Amino acid sequence: MLRKSPLLFRRTMSSLIHNPKTEQYTLAALNEKDVAKRPELQFEKWFKEAQEQNIVVPEALNLATAELPSGRVSNRTVLMKELDTNGNVVIYSNWGTSRKAADFKTNPYVSLTFWWKELQRQVRVEGKAHLLSKEESQPYFDERPKGSRIGAIASKQSQPIESREKLEETVAQVAKKYQDTEEIPCPEYWGGLAVEPDHWEFFQGRESRVHDRIVFDKQGSDWKVSRICP
Numbered sequence: 001m002l003r004k005s006p007l008l009f010r011r012t013m014s015s016l017i018h019n020p021k022t023e024q025y026t027l028a029a030l031n032e033k034d035v036a037k038r039p040e041l042q043f044e045k046w047f048k049e050a051q052e053q054n055i056v057v058p059e060a061l062n063l064a065t066a067e068l069p070s071g072r073v074s075n076r077t078v079l080m081k082e083l084d085t086n087g088n089v090v091i092y093s094n095w096g097t098s099r100k101a102a103d104f105k106t107n108p109y110v111s112l113t114f115w116w117k118e119l120q121r122q123v124r125v126e127g128k129a130h131l132l133s134k135e136e137s138q139p140y141f142d143e144r145p146k147g148s149r150i151g152a153i154a155s156k157q158s159q160p161i162e163s164r165e166k167l168e169e170t171v172a173q174v175a176k177k178y179q180d181t182e183e184i185p186c187p188e189y190w191g192g193l194a195v196e197p198d199h200w201e202f203f204q205g206r207e208s209r210v211h212d213r214i215v216f217d218k219q220g221s222d223w224k225v226s227r228i229c230p
């Protein structure tokens with residue numbers, strides 16, 4: 001069999017990655033005078049526009065966590081379930097066994113990124129997070145389809161399991177336990193994480209990559225608004 005040289009392989013890859021005819025961002029602009037007074041209101045406005053544009057899963061975001069003292073960073077996609085009345089971004093997950101749980105136990109600071117391609121927009125959020133109580137998490141847990149609730153109980157998220165069959169067997173055992181009821185208690189380790197933002201960035205793509213980037217930095221109970229370079 002003919003093997004490609006590493007150089008040839010790199011060339012093939014780079015022609016795929018570095019497409020010279022990259023998309024130009026010309027849809028909109030973002031000016032200091034047009035942004036809302038508070039970042040959560042600006043986020044609400046953009047989020048509604050993302051929904052109106054029928055962007056696929058606009059609530060999908062990338063959550064980055066960092067383990068201390070190693071400083072090692074990991075990230076994954078999760079779904080925003082709520083922007084609460086304090087302007088906190090709430091996500092739900094397993095806080096017992098997952099990688100994000102292990103990271104969060106050592107370091108409460110996280111960052112989030114939304115990307116809405118069709119609007120040529122990115123939103124970045126940074127802040128300290130805290131876990132919601134079982135009582136605060138239960139209402140959302142109850143809204144989830146039964147299968148997802150059972151899955152949350154059966155799955156030791158991010159821990160190794162010997163096979164798909166073993167996983168399905170574990171799920172089936174939990175399903176059997178709750179077969180006659182809709183009332184399933186939210187597991188101790190499962191629930192909401194509220195991210196309390198102290199920094200937001202609203203990025204509107206512009207022509208020739210000279211983008212608009214407006215940032216909000218928390219100062220007491222107020223927000224300082226600035227423009228940063230693309």
Ligand SMILES: Cc1cc2nc3c(=O)[nH]c(=O)nc-3n(C[C@H](O)[C@H](O)[C@H](O)COP(=O)(O)O)c2cc1C
Binds near residue numbers: 075076078093098
């Ligand atoms: C579109 C999408 C949405 C997801 N939403 C969630 C979510 O809301 N909560 C969650 O725990 N995992 C969610 N996941 C799975 C995570 O990406 C990840 O696999 C899981 O949380 C374990 O990550 P960890 O071990 O780094 O903590 C989602 C994955 C995708 C692709």
